[in-house]
Amino acid sequence: MLDITHEEWLRRAKALDLVGAHHIDGVDEGGGEATFAAVSPRDGQVLTQVADGGAEEVDVAVAAARRAFDSGPWPRLAPADRGRILLRIADLLEEHREELALTVSLEMGKPITDAYEIELRAVISTFRWYGQLADKLTDESPHTAPDALALVTREPTGVVGAVVPWNFPLTLAGWKVAPALAAGCTVVLKPSENSPLSALLLGRLATEAGLPPGVLNVVNGKGPVAGRALGLHPDVDVLAFTGSTAVGRHFLHYAADSNLKRVWLELGGKSPNIIFPDAPDLEKAAATAAWGIFFNQGEMCTAPSRLLVHSSIAGQVTDAIVARARELIVGDPLDPATEMGAMAGGRHLDRVLGHIETGLEEGARLRVGGGRTLAETGGSFLRPTVFDHVRPGMRLAREEIFGPVLSVLTFDDLDEAVRVANDTEYGLAAGLWTSDLSTAHQVARTLRAGTVWVNCYEEGDLTVPFGGMKQSGNGRDKSAHAIEKYTELKTTWIQL
Missing domain, CATH: 3.40.605.10 (Aldehyde Dehydrogenase; Chain A, domain 1)
Structure with missing residues (x-):
């Protein structure tokens, strides 16, 4: 820079x-x-x-x-x-x-x-x-x-x-x-x-x-x-x-x-990001999950907005993401120190806030964020937001929010993870974290998404195609x- x-x-x-x-x-x-x-x-x-x-x-x-x-x-x-x-x-x-x-x-x-x-x-x-x-x-x-x-x-x-x-x-x-x-x-x-x-x-x-x-x-x-x-x-x-x-x-x-x-x-997309307990680096997986949902203010069709994490490690991973959200610098887009800028206008900010309110009404637990910030600037700024206790049928887990709002869901086995991941009208992208080569190939083949990232997210270059399946x-x-x-x-x- x-x-x-x-x-x-x-x-x-x-x-x-x-x-x-x-x-x-x-x-x-x-x-x-x-x-x-x-x-x-x-x-x-x-x-x-x-x-x-x-x-x-x-x-x-x-x-x-x-x-x-x-x-x-x-x-x-x-x-x-x-x-x-x-x-x-x-x-x-x-x-x-x-x-x-x-x-x-x-x-x-x-x-x-x-x-x-x-x-x-x-x-x-x-x-x-x-x-x-x-x-x-x-x-x-x-x-x-x-x-x-x-x-x-x-x-x-x-x-x-x-x-x-x-x-x-x-x-x-x-x-x-x-x-x-x-x-x-x-x-x-x-x-x-x-x-x-x-x-x-x-x-x-x-x-x-x-x-x-x-x-x-x-x-x-x-x-x-x-x-x-x-x-x-x-x-x-x-x-x-x-x-x-x-x-x-x-x-x-x-x-x-x-x-x-x-x-x-x-x-659009409602991309799942699946973290198995044998992920090669849980700290990196959590950090990448946080980066993926908060990058570009969450205004990403491929944003990993559904985090599917094994129940045995859900608390550890969610706590790490919440900690990162609390330290993220939200500020003036023209400040080089800013990590998350403004939402794309007041109407879009209100729309995202409406999704957050719906999540609370549905019974999801708000762990961090959930409201606007820096209102005195006249800008459209939102705090990084994380929900857990999210169920697959909630609108929070089904509708594209297009903002820095993460929904954390848990699973107990591979079949459940794939079933929940594919339970969406969208099919743009997905991520998975595992050290097992067979698991990586098996899950990547069964996920209905145009791009699947393994042990990473948002990686690639111009040599590979980009696009979606289903209603993506x-x-x-x-x-x-x-x-x-x-x-x-x-x-x-x-x-x-």
């Missing part, structure tokens, strides 16, 4: 030039008179006014993307040339890393240390990885009869609509934009209205890097208006969405009601498999 003090980050925040215009066809567009305020959850203050796009602005952006795909140079460039521009985008993101991290921290409350070291590292790596992959994708020539030649080629699908949330505004945008661009598609990106500013800066830097006009367009707006218009648009060929399961259902309806566009969904969605981000979402397979049969 750069050696920048709290005072210096505050000074730089005041000097930041935040632009809230759409970025369409390679230029900033103010749109109409409608705007909305970008409010920082760290203090409740307005950062700037943002152009509030609707169906008209989405039409303009999609038309630009359509022209760029149908008659522009991007899909027709040599893959190596596309890759070089993606690498240039990565270089510019690196050059503007401090500005981007500061923007993310201001608009959604992420601690500046995490924004700089984790969020920006991830998005830079994403564009670099797909830039390097662009010219390494291969087609097929299956063995057929001797008097024929068969070719199976991958072709870019067309115009991609990407709708991304506020918890990782740049990382999740990169996971969709970079592989779509590498495949030769054009993109209309709609960021969350809670985090539009970093995405707009990404769009401007991509144009500066040499991306042709119309290839990447960024349109602001509310989900029920701009997001709906993008989902229903007949000239959008693919829709990639990360967000709640409820909104994901809307996008499936939009596709059915329009042009049957492909819809790829990365949705479909398709995969990251890795070469992400290219599959943005390409069509074409068979050409040549009779010799």
